[in-house]
Amino acid sequence: xxxxxxxxxxxxxxxxxxxxxxxxxxxxxxxxxxxxxxxxxxxxxxxxxxxxxxxxxxxxxxxxxxxxxxxxxxxxxxxxxxxxxxxxxxxxxxxxxxxxxxxxxxxxxxxxxxxxxxxxxxxxxxxxxxxxxxxxxxxxxxxxxxxxxxxxxxxxxxxxxxxxxxxxxxxx
Numbered sequence: 001x002x003x004x005x006x007x008x009x010x011x012x013x014x015x016x017x018x019x020x021x022x023x024x025x026x027x028x029x030x031x032x033x034x035x036x037x038x039x040x041x042x043x044x045x046x047x048x049x050x051x052x053x054x055x056x057x058x059x060x061x062x063x064x065x066x067x068x069x070x071x072x073x074x075x076x077x078x079x080x081x082x083x084x085x086x087x088x089x090x091x092x093x094x095x096x097x098x099x100x101x102x103x104x105x106x107x108x109x110x111x112x113x114x115x116x117x118x119x120x121x122x123x124x125x126x127x128x129x130x131x132x133x134x135x136x137x138x139x140x141x142x143x144x145x146x147x148x149x150x151x152x153x154x155x156x157x158x159x160x161x162x163x164x165x166x167x168x169x170x171x172x
Contacts, residue, residue, distance in 0.1 A: 003052045005109045007072040008102075009114040010082060013028050014063040015100040016092060022044070023064045024057065031068075033087040048076040054145045056116040059136030067116050069109060077105070091102070107160065 005070075013023040031053075038051045052071035058064070072080055081103055089096055106112055117127070119135030119142060136143070 001031070003050070003070050003071045004052060005052065005069040005113075006106050007070045007077070007080070008104050008106050009083065010067040010102040011066045011068070011069065012063070012100050012102075013065065016094075016098055018064070018092070019138050020059055020062075020064045020137075023066065024138075027055070027057075027066050027068075029091045030084070030088055033091065034084055037083050037087065047073060048079070049073050051144050052146055054113075054116075054143070056119075057138045057141070059118060059138055060134065062136065069106070069112070069116070119151075 008085070009025075013020075013026075018026055035051055038048055049071065054069045056067045056069075058067070070080075072092050084103065085096065085101060088101060114128070114130045117128075118130055118133045120128075120130065120132065122132045124130075
């Protein structure tokens with residue numbers, strides 16, 4: 001597998017005037033439309049690669065946000081920016097105000113993943129050295145990943161952690 005989630009899209013639903021209940025449905029629709037455009041674009045020239053992503057919903061202080069971390073090939077960034085902005089405007093049936101949508105390249109996603117998962121259970125947060133912060137109540141799932149990043153996809157591709165010991169090495 002070895003894909004790098006290197007692009008962050010943050011949507012501030014509070015600025016858009018969308019409630020917590022509606023933000024989940026709107027994001028699902030946005031994700032469906034972007035995925036459809038991604039598959040079509042890939043079928044044309046294959047330049048965007050696989051649709052690998054992870055999403056986190058937050059609601060700190062009643063201000064709902066969605067952070068969407070994706071794997072984007074270098075040549076597809078401009079296309080993706082235009083596609084996401086266009087599809088979000090169509091889902092919401094309005095033009096986007098400033099500061100409602102942020103998109104940026106992320107060179108190393110490890111630290112960002114800790115930030116995105118700051119709302120996890122405090123016991124797990126301590127174990128993973130994450131500073132826990134209350135992220136409010138979320139309707140639906142707080143986090144989600146694409147199916148091609150899941151356990152079965154890793155198993156299908158014979159993916160293994162690089163530092164994992166073989167049975168022979170454990171027995172020595």
